[in-house]
Each structure stands twice: as structure tokens, then as C-alpha cells.
Amino acid sequence: MNLIKPRASLFPALIILLTLVAPPLALGEDESLIKDKSEALSWWIESAETGNANAQYTLAQMYASGVNGLGVSQDKRAAFSWFLKAAVQGHAKAQYEVGQSYEYGLGVKQDKDVAKTWYQQAAALGHSEAQEIISGTGQKTVVPVTGASPASPKKETSKSEPGSFDITSLLAAVTIGNSDRFWSWWAGGAMLAFLTISFWMAMGNTLGVSSSWDRLVRWRDDQQMAKAEARMAKNRAATQDAMLAAAIEEFGEEYVKQMMQTENKAASAKQAKRASFTKVPWTAHLTFLAMTLVGGLVAAVTAGDFQIQFSLGSEYERFFGFGTQSWILLITGGTLIGFGTRMGGGCSSGHGLSGCSRLQVGSLVGTGAFFGSAIAVSFILEALA
């Protein structure tokens, strides 16, 4: 039973030390990054992705004409998609460009009617060229500006009025996110909820990924449990007989019979419950985790963006740089995840999805704690970067 050697006290100290030391190490490397030209482009992309309409418009212009110095090749479709993002946010020039794209079929299927509605939105914001087009073609009255709804791929957000910072367009700008790369929030939410419920219905236990890791790491316990159970099963009959004889001697036959009836019920209920919680062997948890990885692979391959990458992305490099120190930080972060989820009794799936949805106090508090600290740390990172 003596699992713990004195040396175990080194581990928490090590974790704390790494946490304190690793971030400054990593952050020091940050400045050298901007040298790279493609890095400059990724700054624009980052800024555009966070919803900055001006950045989106600039990026779209880069794609529209191509910028050799930055390694941007001409890409009409990308240009259109970024123009559209800025346009939806009420960027007049971008709205004009979207109109042009629709009128001449640049990066999108030609549709003069849709083009017109975008020109009108731009015109209403005072874009002179758009106003000229509108008045020149004399179509001002054909499509009313309010309620005009230019059809745009994958988005139903263009219902916004041309004044444009009303609540609809604000909501649109926020919730769209990267909806051409990722699922919309309601689709994602529905899928996660479906997984949470169906997992419980199929497995008899609630979804919780950190427990799977736990089962994987403590796989020996499964073996020991199996052995102990086999031993118990062998001896059970003999033990029961002995106990029964002793009980009859002590309390009399009639009383013991009664006792056994009530006890049997309770015991079988208990056994059923326990069976449903432990029947999945640790190897199935391994399968679960391995297939999670495969799921990510399939998603990336089918989306056409699978690529072996040595970095977690430009946003990650913005904070932690690239190379050894960022990897040390990942190990540290991973350790915090593993340690923290076991200490807190759940992760984003076990506490967040399965627990919060059943209003479990531990889960609500736990989810508050990990979301809160993640938000705090993210803002600190942002301030340091």
C-alpha cells in the first residue's frame, strides 16, 4: 500500500516551478517572429478573424489583387469571403466590393439583383460610386433598402439595416465567427448535446473524457479488480454457507429467512448499479481516446486542411513563440490539465456538459472555476503579448 515515496513531494514543486518559469521564457522569444513576411500576413489574418472590419477589408483587397511581397497569391473567392465579412459589419467600401463581386461574378456566382441590394446598402452609407450606380441604373425604387436581403453563401445575416450598427448586424458579426470554416453555434451545440445524452443512454455512464484518461493510466487496477473478483466468485458460495450457518445459530432460522429476502433485493439492486458503472474495460477507454484522435484526423482530411504542423498556429506563437520553450510550456499545461481535472473531478465534458446540464453543484462550481481561470489567464496572456 505504500505507494508514495518521499520523492513524490518533488512533483507539486516541479509543477509550480515550471508554471512560474516557463511563461516568461516563452514570451521573450516573441519579437523575433515578426521578421518573417508571411508572419505579417498572419497578423492581418488574425486581426481579420477577430472581427476587425478594416482588417477584413484590407485582407480582401490583398487577395483580390495578390501581393507578391507578402506571398499572397490572387484568390477571388477568398477576397469575396473577406469582403462579405466586412460588408456584413456595415463597412461601406466592402459592401460596394461585394456588389461588384456579384455584378461581375468575381469569386461568387453572378447575381445582378443581389449586387443591387449591396450597392444600395453602400449607397445608403454614403459611398459615392455606389450612389452613382444606383441612380444611374434608376433602380432606386425597385428593391427597397430596408428589409433588403442579399443572398450570401451560408449566411442569413444580411437582413441588417443599412445604418448597420443595429443589434442584428452586431449579433451577426459576433455569432458568425468563422462560419465558413466551422459549424455555427447552434449546430455545434446540438451535436455536443446529442453526444452527451446518447453517450449516457448507450453506455449507462455519463460522458467524461478525463475519467477515460484516468482509466487508461490506472489500467493495472482493472487487472487487480478482475483478479479479486474471480477470487471472490470462487469463494463466494463457501463464504455464504459459513455466514448463513453462523447467523442461524445466532438468531434462529425464521428471522434469517426474512432478513435474506429483504437483503437480496437491496443487494441485487446494488449489483446492477455497480455493473453498469464498471462494465466498460479500460481498453475500451483507450479505443475511445484513440478514435477521438482519428475523428480529428477525419475532420481535417475531409475538410481538405490536413497538414503536419510543428506549431499550434500563429495565435499560439504570438504568445509562446516556437520551439523548445513552447513545448515545455505545453507539457506544463498538459500536466495542469491532467492534474486539475482529476483534482476537480471532471473536465469540460464531465463537469461542463454532463454535470452542469444536471445542475450538479460540484459541476457548476467546477465549471465556473475552470472557465474563470481560463478567462483570467487568457486576458493576462493578451496583456503580456
Place this chain on the structure above:
Amino acid sequence: MSTSTTTSHIKMGLFGLTMGYALSRIGFSDFGEVHRLFTFADLRLLLTFGSAVMLSMVGFAIFARGKKLPKKPLHKGTVAGGILFGTGWAITGACPSIALVQLGQGYLPAIFTIFGILFGVWVYPKVHARFFGWDTGACNV
């Protein structure tokens, strides 16, 4: 026994596959997206998570009525553990399933996160037994 083992492998495998695929398509495995979730720069993931909890609540209310489900009690480690995990999540952009999804998508550094998770999960029971030893309301720790 062996058929039920096979079934549990198939079931768990399918859940893993679906979950990994979905998490990737939702964008939970993208460091930038997750960072924008925590800095409120983009509310999409927050809405995703919130709506998932709401819909699950409806689902459990309908299907789990009167059934016994594992309890998630509050104990001494809940807040501290949550804070540690949240810190790790903000740094790596990963929670226990996401690190695997990231690796599957080709992000090799996720291997380091996975090693970290394995180490953390492995070391926790030892630290718990040595230093904490409080009741977690579960018999497995």
C-alpha cells in the same frame, strides 16, 4: 463476456470518432478560436457550449427522469482543480479530448500536451494520497 467487451469497444470507438470529428468541425481544437472564446472576442464557441448545456438539460430531463446518474458533489478539490485545469486550457488551448483532436489534425506539438495530461493524471492520485486525502465522494480516487 467477450461479446460485451467487443460491443463496448465499438460503442466507445464510435463515440470517440463522432466526438473528435465534431469538436474539430466546431473549432474547439483551434487555439485561436478557443483564445477568442476566453477573451470574448468571438462568442460563437461560448454560445455553442451554452446551447449544448441547455439542450442536454432538456435531454436529461426527458430521458433520465427517475433514473440514477452519477453525482458530482462539491469537494475540497473542485475549485482548486478547476483553476489548475482552466490555466492549462488557456495555455494549451486543449482539454482532455482536444489534445487528441489537435494531434489528429496534424498539430504535432499536441503530443507534449498529451504527455503532460498522462503525467498529471498519473501523479494526481499519488499527490492526493500523500498530501490531500479528502473525501471526493467517489470511490475511485
